[in-house]
Amino acid sequence: MRMTLPKRRMLAAAAGAALALGLTACSSDDGGTDDTTGTANDESGDQPPEDQDDGEEPGDAVDDSDDEEGEETAEDADDPVEEEEEEPGDDAADGAEGDSDTPEWAAAVTTPGEKVATIEGSNFEAEIYQVGVAQSTKDGLLVDPDNNQPVLAEGDDIVFVNYVVTNTSDEVIPMSSSLVSMSAEYEDWPYLQGMDTITDNDLYDEVDVNSDGVGARQDDGIYPLSPGQSISYGENFMYRTDAAVIFEATLTPVDEAGDLVSDEQQEVTTEVTLS
Numbered sequence: 001m002r003m004t005l006p007k008r009r010m011l012a013a014a015a016g017a018a019l020a021l022g023l024t025a026c027s028s029d030d031g032g033t034d035d036t037t038g039t040a041n042d043e044s045g046d047q048p049p050e051d052q053d054d055g056e057e058p059g060d061a062v063d064d065s066d067d068e069e070g071e072e073t074a075e076d077a078d079d080p081v082e083e084e085e086e087e088p089g090d091d092a093a094d095g096a097e098g099d100s101d102t103p104e105w106a107a108a109v110t111t112p113g114e115k116v117a118t119i120e121g122s123n124f125e126a127e128i129y130q131v132g133v134a135q136s137t138k139d140g141l142l143v144d145p146d147n148n149q150p151v152l153a154e155g156d157d158i159v160f161v162n163y164v165v166t167n168t169s170d171e172v173i174p175m176s177s178s179l180v181s182m183s184a185e186y187e188d189w190p191y192l193q194g195m196d197t198i199t200d201n202d203l204y205d206e207v208d209v210n211s212d213g214v215g216a217r218q219d220d221g222i223y224p225l226s227p228g229q230s231i232s233y234g235e236n237f238m239y240r241t242d243a244a245v246i247f248e249a250t251l252t253p254v255d256e257a258g259d260l261v262s263d264e265q266q267e268v269t270t271e272v273t274l275s
Contacts, residue, residue: 101230105223107215109232112208113162117272119249123169124225124266126180126249130274131160131207133239140196152196152238159274160207162234165225165249173225174254179213181250184235186243187271195237209234221258244273 102109113131140152152158165180167173185195204211213233214223225231252265 101228103223103225103229103231105214105216105218106231107210107213107233109164109230110162110208110210111164111232113160116274117247117270119247119268119270120168121180121249121251121266121268123167123171123173124180124249124251125166125168126182126268127164127166128247128270128272129162129164129234131162131209131234133157133159134203134207134236136198137200137203138198140198142191142193142196150196151191152198157239158198158236159239160203160209160234160236162209162232163249164230164232165213166230167225167227170227172227173251174256175223175225176221176252176254176258176260177214177217177223178252179223179231179233181252182233182235183248183250184237184245185248186238186240186245188243197235197237203236204234211235222254222256239274241274244271246271 111129113129115127116130117128119126119128134157136152136154136156136158139150139154142151143149144151161184163180163182183194189195199211201211210233213231246269248267248269250265250267252260252262255261
C-alpha cells in the first residue's frame with residue numbers, strides 16, 4: 001500500500017522521538033552509576049579502619065613507652081646521688097685501741113732497728129733496739145784532757161739506739177719528765193763523764209727515733225703511764241764493736257704533788273755487744 005507524503009512524515013517524526021527517548025534513558029543510567037561510585041569512594045576514604053582508634057596512628061603506643069622511659073631516665077639523672085655513710089668499723093676500733101696504747105702526752109711510739117736486749121724492772125720493761133750507724137755531723141762536747149781533742153769528732157761513726165718502755169703492771173706509774181732514764185756506756189769507758197752524744201734533729205728524723213719521749217709538757221709535772229701503755233725515745237753515741245755496752249734503766253716515780261719518791265727508785269742494767 002503506498003503511503004502518502006504526510007503519513008511518512010508522521011512516522012518519521014514518531015521514530016525520531018522514540019530514538020531520542022531511548023538515548024536520554026541510557027545517558028541517565030550511565031551518570032547515576034558514576035555518581036554512586038564517586039560517593040562510595042569518598043566515604044571509603046573518610047572512614048578510618050575499624051581496628052584503629054580515632055586520632056591514633058600506628059606506632060603511638062611504642063613511642064609513648066620510649067618517651068616515658070626517657071623521662072624516667074632524665075629524672076633519675078637529675079636526682080642527687082645519696083652517698084651511704086660509712087659506719088665505724090673494725091678499722092676505727094683498731095685506731096682507738098692503738099691510741100690507748102700510748103699516753104696522750106707522749107710522742108708517737110717508733111720501733112725501728114733490731115731488738116738486742118730487754119731490761120725488766122718490777123713494774124716496767126725497756127726494750128733496746130740497735131737502729132743504725134751514721135756519721136757525726138759535729139764535734140761532741142767531751143774533750144780528751146791528754147790531747148785537748150774532742151772524744152767524739154765530726155765524721156766519726158755514731159750508732160743510734162731506741163728504747164721502748166712499757167708498763168707491765170696493773171697500776172699506773174706516775175713518772176717525772178725524766179720518764180725511765182736510760183743510759184749507755186762501754187764497759188771500758190775511761191772518763192768520769194758519761195758517753196758523748198750529738199744533737200741533730202734531722203739525723204733523728206732520718207732514723208725514725210724520738211730524741212724525747214714527751215710530746216706535750218704537763219703543767220703538774222706528772223707523766224702517768226697506764227698498764228700496757230708504751231713510750232719510746234733514743235740516743236746516739238760513739239760506735240764500737242770491740243767492747244760491750246752496759247745499758248742502765250732508772251725509774252723514780254713521783255707523788256701526787258709531782259715530787260720524786262727516791263725510796264721507790266729502781267735501777268736495772270744489762271750488757272750487750274753491738275754488731
